[in-house]
Amino acid sequence: MTQALALSPEGQLKLVIFDCDGVLVDSEQTCCRISAEEARAAGLTIPPDKAVEEFSGMALPEIQKDIEKKTGKSLGSDWADRVQKRFVEAMKQGVEPIDGVHAMLEGVKKLGLPVRVGSNSSTEEMDAKFIATDMTHYFTDRIHSARDMGIPKPRPDVYLHAAAQEGVDPANCVVLEDSNTGARAAVDAGMMCVLLRPGAEPVPEWPNLVRIHHLSEFVPLLQKALHNQGK
Template sequence: MAPQHRRPARGAPGATGGLHARRRLPRRHPRRAAAALLPPPGAARRAVAAQVRAGGQHPTERGRPRVSQTIEAVIFDLDGVLVDSEPLHWRASHRLFAPHKLTMEEYEPFVGLAIEPYMAWAREHFGLEASVEELTQRYSEAVTAEIEAGPIPPLDGARELIAAARARGLHVGLCSQSIADWVYPTLRAAGLDGSFDAVVTGDDVERAKPEPDIYLHAARLLGVAPAACVAVEDSPAGVRSAADAGMVVVQSRQASSAAEPQSGAHLVVGSLRDVDLDRLPEPSAASFARPEGPR
């Protein structure tokens, strides 16, 4: 996930819903038909209770995929999780700092952080005359140009995992440290706009990742307790942010900028297709150890 910036609040909540079909009884002698179809009330209750105790589903839940009862929402990071946008930020950095040469070892510690520390480091490291504010603006414009040159395809399994969360009746959110001027064009370029109940960007909080503020704000918008949320992250800063918010954290290492496995993640996967929403760690069993920080 790329270094980012904060601006005045902006969000994009949405919602989805569904209808439940009613079962029709035969028209002829409806009361008699109902009595023939249903077992005695006491026997029915005992049968359902025995089925649930044995690990089965309640009849009203048949046909609906199962998920941990403690999980109510899945919140995705954007850059490095749903799209592999890091090469885009890398190209923008090279254009901005030319003719100076930026190495990957120098760049990686700033992945997932705010823009200003990155620009302050570059100004001192390369001896640039422009102020941090001027460099921040130029970097923002360079990244925007890269996004608009799109398309930016979603990573394999991104659409499917979002759909799987929807099928389980979970809230779906997006929590990106990127500025809104990058987030919404990126979602459009990836064909993912309109996929989320709430969108939180770096513009919406004062303290950037690795502070937990952005994930706590997303949980509030979704109306879900942080402990009932699963966060899908990629960067050390993002993993720490979600873990310190009290969420179950899945670290995806699918993008080209994949970080080393973080100690704050409760599950580390090589692909979004490896995320099984029916077999997630329970929040009560999760260990929210603080990760070591950026590589």
């Protein structure tokens, strides 16, 4: 029998796991811009306004494979590490929080739910982002990097690892994501995924996926689930 998921009245909501870029920190455009610059340097034609569309949610090893496949050139074994350093330096220069993120995090905290982060970014990069946006205190010792693990999304490993560290069953977790790559990882981990996607942008027709348009919708969603579960 399939276990009821975390937002179901029959389920148990025990852990909230956040992606980082595009959910907590507005760094995706910067990282995608740098990736596009690197792709153009390798010989690809990617206009700046297509950078996010091209690279959103992708880990650096996947971006490297994509560029190498399209150009037929090797970028070298140090390419991902070199670009990662560009990301970290860019984050230190300044990055913005996603609109409403501090109110949302305080709301989740008031519900008494533990939180963790699972991202394709490196731990070093996330540390820089959270310092710049005053979020470090929310996630002390609760940050998990798929890049550092060497198993990036869309593989579900980083989310399964986060749940295991909390001692919680994947079915009892809610993941907040913004990319299809990350949503795929959450769904394949057997978790409920809330996809933050503004405007009229389409969402995948996958099971266990709920859409919100703004972070202000997230806490009421969790609150309703907890109420329906008798908590």
